[in-house]
Amino acid sequence: MQVTETLNEGLKRAYSITVTAAELDAKVNEKLVEAQPEVEMKGFRKGKVPMALLKKQFGPRVLGEAMQEAVDGAMSEHFEKTGDRPATQPDVKMTDGENWKEGDDVLVDMSYEKLPEIPEVDLAKLKLEKLVAKADDAAVEEALANLAETAQDFEDRKKGSKAKDGDQVVFDFLGKVDDVAFEGGAAEDYPLVLGSGSFIPGFEEQLVGVKAGEEKAVTVTFPEDYQAENLAGKEAIFECTIKAVKEPKAAEVNDELAKKFGAEDLAGLKGQIAERLEAEYADAARALMKRELLDALDKEVTFDLPPSLVEAEAGQIAHQLWHEENPDVQDHNHDPITPTDEHNTLAERRVRLGLLLAELGQKAEVEVTDAEMTQAIMNQARQYPGQERQFFEFIQQNQQMQQQMRAPLFEDKVVDHVFSLATVTEKEITKDELQKAVEALEDE
Known part of the structure; x- marks a missing residue:
């Protein structure tokens, strides 16, 4: 041979x-x-x-x-x-x-x-700044007010008032198809928040403007894919008797509100809110420090890049940005998209940093465990209520999807490894200063 x-x-x-x-x-x-x-x-x-x-x-x-x-x-x-x-x-x-x-x-x-030789990097010489923001009283009170909005109550509107979008209408109803009542089409004292989308499309809009004591006939057509096959695609008339029209009212901020959210009392709920806010601030600060790290590595290290990787990455960037600018085009039946110099420059940075992080992770023996992968899959599966099991099985049988999910987990573990070796100094800032820093990063 x-x-x-x-x-x-x-x-x-x-x-x-x-x-x-x-x-x-x-x-x-x-x-x-x-x-x-x-x-x-x-x-x-x-x-x-x-x-x-x-x-x-x-x-x-x-x-x-x-x-x-x-x-x-x-x-x-x-x-x-x-x-x-x-x-x-x-x-x-x-x-x-x-x-x-x-x-x-x-x-x-x-x-x-071939992949290039990656030069050694003295990670201890990297100097990074970690921003630290505390949850002040104003931020906690603002979040508490938002929670009260989500836990809103309803109180009767003034007699004779018309129902508005967002109001709660309490009513009796009887649904009929071809003048015959159907199973599951009747209820008494049913509380419906107008605009919630919990009823058949077109139903809630017809109750806007009703008054307590009024009777209203609502005509709707069941969707073709409605779960009850005997009703799918059919027109129905609901005879409605309006019992009450109520306007939303934010829940009172007290111990009772705290108990609704699993806390013992208001002080305990405020403590939970502060912890959640500071966890969010820490995530934002980490994203900023990660960007600072990547910028530093990009300046610190240079080496030849495989042209095919850069070309593929530039094409992907150009294609993604084109679709963001043309959201009406859902498929890929469009003219070829030629990457610009800006796309190529960004692709070179991504490929260079990707290869460098992969090398650092390999040398440090960084691995994504099965437990970490399982947790990541479960987290993503929650985005598909009722189909979690099917999603989990789909990922398990699809090596490419597994790799797409494993890559960011691996990168974050490598970044954390570099953080542990770099020289990191903390700087305490306000929530507003942190927000401005995040917005500046997003605008780049």
């Missing part, structure tokens, strides 16, 4: 691999000898079929396997010997595949871009 270099330019490499006919024939014989003890053929005892007959019967089938194994072996040996790590899957093809016949040497061309 012979491997000859045909291209050595930057990170690009190309080789010609020759597997001689004799080597290939020896590989075929080796596989046949290995299989011979288990082969059964009419007229011969098990394991006693002559090699010549085995080769005639199974040789062509084994030949393809032997050829693949020989080429794979040559590639593995090459990468072990040179230490090259391909940036993407190597391009491998037979030089004379269409005209090749048994007894010929196998000639294969292999080309790839």
Whole structure:
């Protein structure tokens, strides 16, 4: 077997691999000898079929396997010997595949871009600033007021008042299709918040403007995909008797409100709110320090980048930004999008930092555990209520999706590792100053 270099330019490499006919024939014989003890053929005892007959019967089938194994072996040996790590899957093809016949040497061309050598970084010399914001009384009171809004009560409007969007209407109703009442279409003293979207589309809008004591006929059409097949797509009339019209009123901020949110009293709820706010501030501060770290590493380290990785990343950036600017286009049936110089510059930064973090993580033996992956999948599955199990099974069976979820987990663990080695100083700031810093980062 012979491997000859045909291209050595930057990170690009190309080789010609020759597997001689004799080597290939020896590989075929080796596989046949290995299989011979288990082969059964009419007229011969098990394991006693002559090699010549085995080769005639199974040789062509084994030949393809032997050829693949020989080429794979040559590639593995090459990468072990040179230490090259391909940036993407190597391009491998037979030089004379269409005209090749048994007894010929196998000639294969292999080309790839190798990953660059990543220079060492003295992480201890990195100087980072960690912003620390405390939850002051004003922030806690603001969050408390928002909680009171979500726990709102309702009180009767002035007699004769018309219901507005956001009001609660208490009413009796009876639904009929073709003048026949249907199961589940009736209730008494039902409290409905107008605009909540909890009833059939078009129902709540028709109750805007009703008064207590009024009777109202609401006509709606059930959706075609309605869960009750006997009602799907049909028109229904609901005879409604309005009992009360109530306006929303924020809940009083007291111990009773605190108990609704699982706290013993108001002081306990304020403590919980302060902890939650400071956790949010810490997440924002971490994002800012991570950006500071990436900027520092980007300036600190330079090395050649595989052109194919940069090109792919630039294309992805351009495509994503185009869709953000053209939200009406949901599919990918559009003209090709050519990356700009700005896209290419951003792609180079992302590829450089991605390779550097991967190298730092590998050297530090950073790993994403099965438990961490499971937790991440469960967190994302909560975005699909009622379909959590199906989502979990989908991820388990999809290696590409697993990799997409594993990558940010790995990156965050590497970033935390670098934080632990860098020189970090804390700076206490206000919530408003932190917010301005976050907004400035988002505007970049």
